Amino acid sequence: EAGVAQSPRYKIIEKRQSVAFWCNPISGHATLYWYQQILGQGPKLLIQFQNNGVVDDSQLPKDRFSAERLKGVDSTLKIQPAKLEDSAVYLCASSSERGGRTEAFFGQGTRLTVV
Amino acid sequence: AQSVTQLGSHVSVSEGALVLLRCNYSSSVPPYLFWYVQYPNQGLQLLLKYTSAATLVKGINGFEAEFKKSETSFHLTKPSAHMSDAAEYFCAVTPTGFQKLVFGTGTRLLVSP
Numbered sequence: 001e002a003g004v005a006q007s008p009r010y011k012i013i014e015k016r017q018s019v020a021f022w023c024n025p026i027s028g029h030a031t032l033y034w035y036q037q038i039l040g041q042g043p044k045l046l047i048q049f050q051n052n053g054v055v056d057d058s059q060l061p062k063d064r065f066s067a068e069r070l071k072g073v074d075s076t077l078k079i080q081p082a083k084l085e086d087s088a089v090y091l092c093a094s095s096s097e098r099g100g101r102t103e104a105f106f107g108q109g110t111r112l113t114v115v
Numbered sequence: 116a117q118s119v120t121q122l123g124s125h126v127s128v129s130e131g132a133l134v135l136l137r138c139n140y141s142s143s144v145p146p147y148l149f150w151y152v153q154y155p156n157q158g159l160q161l162l163l164k165y166t167s168a169a170t171l172v173k174g175i176n177g178f179e180a181e182f183k184k185s186e187t188s189f190h191l192t193k194p195s196a197h198m199s200d201a202a203e204y205f206c207a208v209t210p211t212g213f214q215k216l217v218f219g220t221g222t223r224l225l226v227s228p
Contacts, residue, residue, distance in 0.1 A: 004158070033215065040124075042205050042218030043159070056215055091158055103149075104216060106158035 002026065004107035006092050012113045018080035021110045025073070025094030031055075032069055033104065034077050035091040043091055049075065079112075087114045117142045117210045119189075121219035129227050134178075134193040136222045138206030141187065147209040148189045149216065150180055154202045162204075165189060176200070201226045 005024040013019050025032050030051050035043035046065065048056040051072035060067070064083070069075040079086055089111050093104040122137040140146055147166050151159040163174025170182045180191045191204060203223050207216040 040220075042207075042220050043216075044218070045215050048215050093159075103161050103164065106151075106160070108156070108158045111156075 004092055004094055004105050006090075006107035006110055008110055009108065010111050010113075012115060013082055015084055015114050016081040018078065019082055019112060020076055020078045021090050021092075021112075023075045023077070023092030023107060025075070025092070026105055029094035029096050029105075030072070031095045031102075031104075032075050033091075033093040033095075034067055034075070035093065037089040037091055037109070039088070046077070046090075082112075082114045084114050087112055116217075117146055117208050118217060119148075119206045119208050119219040121206050121222050123222055124220065125223045125225065127225040127227065128196045130198055131195050134191070134196045134200065134224065136191040136204050136206075136224065138180075138189045138191065138219060139187050140189060140206075140208050142208065142210075145184075148180075148182065149207040149209070150174065150178070150189075150191050151205045151207060151218075152176075152202050153205065153221075159205065162191070196224075196226050198226050198228070200224060 007022050032049045034046045037043040046060045047067045049069040052069045067077045089109040091109045093106045095102045095104045118141045120139045149164045150162040153159050162178050163172045165172050165182045173179045178193045203221045205221045206219040
């Protein structure tokens with residue numbers, strides 16, 4: 001079974017530029033998450049989708065971050081404009097639709113460096 | 116809000132020694148608890164999870180954790196450390212009724228020969 005796919009693996013941009021990350025979850029997984037992991041910290045949830053609807057985006061900086069999950073499968077996370085403090089690893093995860101007991105499977109992440 | 120606290124940002128052990136990584140949770144209702152491992156430049160991999168079925172949970176790679184309600188703890192242990200266990204370990208909690216994971220700050224395990 002293929003895992004969660006993310007691209008690109010690494011990205012370096014200048015501040016005020018825009019960037020987009022892509023995620024393809026495990027086939028059949030209804031729930032998709034985007035997490036931000038700043039160096040030395042645990043992952044923090046940015047947004048959670050259930051199929052193509054947003055369940056939780058309370059910690060998403062909506063003035064600069066946006067995310068979409070078209071057709072309830074792939075997802076894209078965008079930052080525009082980027083700030084230095086956005087430097088982090090962006091992790092995508094997916095899980096099946098069976099409540100909190102269900103394991104979340106993580107991709108390898110995209111490491112963003114803003115200079 | 117439910118949360119987890121991991122005591123010790125770094126833990127160093129010798130190869131063959133006992134591994135003990137501490138995690139305490141804050142919750143007014145029985146939570147679902149998880150331990151994940153992260154190797155350098157990799158995503159997170161599930162080690163084990165507690166979902167109220169049994170208090171002693173066995174996971175992959177010889178790890179286990181015990182849920183202690185009286186101590187609000189879910190510490191991760193392994194009897195004998197291997198060099199390959201060197202990684203970052205995260206404790207996480209899922210608020211009952213939701214699916215999102217709330218992570219602790221992580222503990223880096225260092226294993227010396």
